[in-house]
Amino acid sequence: MQVALVSVSVLFSALPVAAQAIQVAARVTQPVDIEDVVPLRGHTHPLAHPEHDRGPAPDSLPMRRMLLILERGRDQEAELRQLLDEQQVKSSPNYHQWLTPEQFGKRFGPADSDIQAVTDWLTTQGFEVNRVGAGRTVIEFSGTAGLVRHALHTEIHKFAVQGEEHWANASDPRIPAALAPVVAGIASLNNFPRRSLHRRVGTFSRSKATGEARPLFTGTCGGRPCYAVVPGDFATIYNVQPLYQTGTDGTGQTIAIVGDSNINIQDVRDFRSAFGLPANDPQVVLNGPDPGLVPFAESEADLDVEWAGAVAKNATIALVVSEDTEASFGVDLSALYIVDNNIAPVMSASYGFCELFGAGFN
Structure with a gap:
């Protein structure tokens, strides 16, 4: 599928x-x-x-x-x-x-x-x-x-x-x-949800004495090992460090994240602190009523905000939050708000659904 x-x-x-x-x-x-x-x-x-x-x-x-x-x-x-x-x-x-x-x-x-x-x-x-x-x-x-x-x-x-x-x-x-x-x-006349695509792999702890994090998570993808990575790993794997060294770190840029749940800003602060990233709170923009912290959707929003800011570590991260309705998915409403209001030159959307579930014109 x-x-x-x-x-x-x-x-x-x-x-x-x-x-x-x-x-x-x-x-x-x-x-x-x-x-x-x-x-x-x-x-x-x-x-x-x-x-x-x-x-x-x-x-x-x-x-x-x-x-x-x-x-x-x-x-x-x-x-x-x-x-x-x-x-x-x-x-x-x-x-x-x-x-x-x-x-x-x-x-x-x-x-x-x-x-x-x-x-x-x-x-x-x-x-x-x-x-x-x-x-x-x-x-x-x-x-x-x-x-x-x-x-x-x-x-x-x-x-x-x-x-x-x-x-x-x-x-x-x-x-x-x-x-x-x-x-x-x-776009839709239903509230069948689109699913967040993240998967919880476990909980880690960091040694106060050495700074070392354990355990190191390894899974399998198609029979091959898959490794959970952190911001430093990403910067190494994709050779981002030379960009950081020349000042290309997101400064002056804005990334808009589509969401249908609010987040706890402290989660983002803890993530950035744990991985040595500079303090940089995201902006939360409400497009309509505040849906609060929605199970599963909150975790997806956390990840999207944290990782956009982990790679572009000095960029402004704007999470646009729209409540799901009986007929429309909040992420769609957020995306349209970002476009209509020219919130950012970059928009990130991580939700997925089977192509069969899209309307006939998609």
């Missing part, structure tokens, strides 16, 4: 001024008829199976922060792919030239009238439109299971899988056919 890392690809690319002024053609050209609908195929989670079904959710069940993904036109997609190539060619005028999210949206997002058509449809169906992403790739909206049933023509059910209960749509949603040219899909 393949595992796809959860991430949001962010491209902020530079274009000649004349190109930025090109008007984007509207693709919603017909009146929106809520009775004329088409399915968003591949949007039912594989674990939302009849054998696990425990019945429909109450209409009042909140469905918070759903993410409607907007589609680029074919010409836009072709231009974007060309631009991706040009960004890596030193002789190109677009080499390493970046756009802000707003500039990206104006060039590669739908026309204003298309976005207006989608948001008008959502609001007339009773949903609250929370925001349109600055990059014009996503619309965040909230509502209830009843509104989802009425407007998206699918029921939210409770599913019991391996001792856990989750909410999920029981069938593929449907949207007005007139909007299909600009709607790629909905």
